[in-house]
Amino acid sequence: MDEVATRLREAGLRATGPRLAVVGALRALGGHRTADEVYAHLVRNDVAHSRMSVYNSLVALAGAGLVLRADVGRGAVLYEEARTWHHHFVCRRCGQVSDVSCAVDARPCLTPREDVGVIDEAQVLFHGTCHRCAEVRDER
Ligand SMILES: [Zn+2]
Ligand SMILES: [Zn+2]
Numbered sequence: 001m002d003e004v005a006t007r008l009r010e011a012g013l014r015a016t017g018p019r020l021a022v023v024g025a026l027r028a029l030g031g032h033r034t035a036d037e038v039y040a041h042l043v044r045n046d047v048a049h050s051r052m053s054v055y056n057s058l059v060a061l062a063g064a065g066l067v068l069r070a071d072v073g074r075g076a077v078l079y080e081e082a083r084t085w086h087h088h089f090v091c092r093r094c095g096q097v098s099d100v101s102c103a104v105d106a107r108p109c110l111t112p113r114e115d116v117g118v119i120d121e122a123q124v125l126f127h128g129t130c131h132r133c134a135e136v137r138d139e140r
Helices: 001-012 016-030 034-044 053-062 132-137
Strands: 067-071 077-081 085-093 097-101 125-128
Touching: 001 016, 001 125, 016 034, 016 053, 016 077, 034 053, 034 077, 034 097, 053 067
Parallel strands: 085 125
Antiparallel strands: 067 077, 085 097
16 A cells, blocks of 8 residues: 555645545445445444544545546445546446546546636536346346
């Protein structure tokens, strides 16, 4: 996790225990995870940090770009270890979240027609039916 501590410092953040633990949890869990799932993982592994410190760490890490935060609707916010900037597809039937490549690979990849201010991020959320759900339906 030394590399994570270095990246935290490069982003101007102190490498605190909760922040390192949160990145470690996201890495161990893989994929897209809620703050509660990250917290539950740490509890299971006897890492003692409060739910609030886990939540605050996720916000700080997302702000520094070490963690990606995706709003996937229905009030759910998912976090994942940051790799390339990308978007998400959410299946309306099973709720599965898949990554969708960004054509630009950088934020913000869309510019609105209106001049609303300085845009630094555009999240695109695709909805539809995933392949698996489409197949299940065809078989009936
Ligand atoms: Zn599905
Ligand atoms: Zn993703």
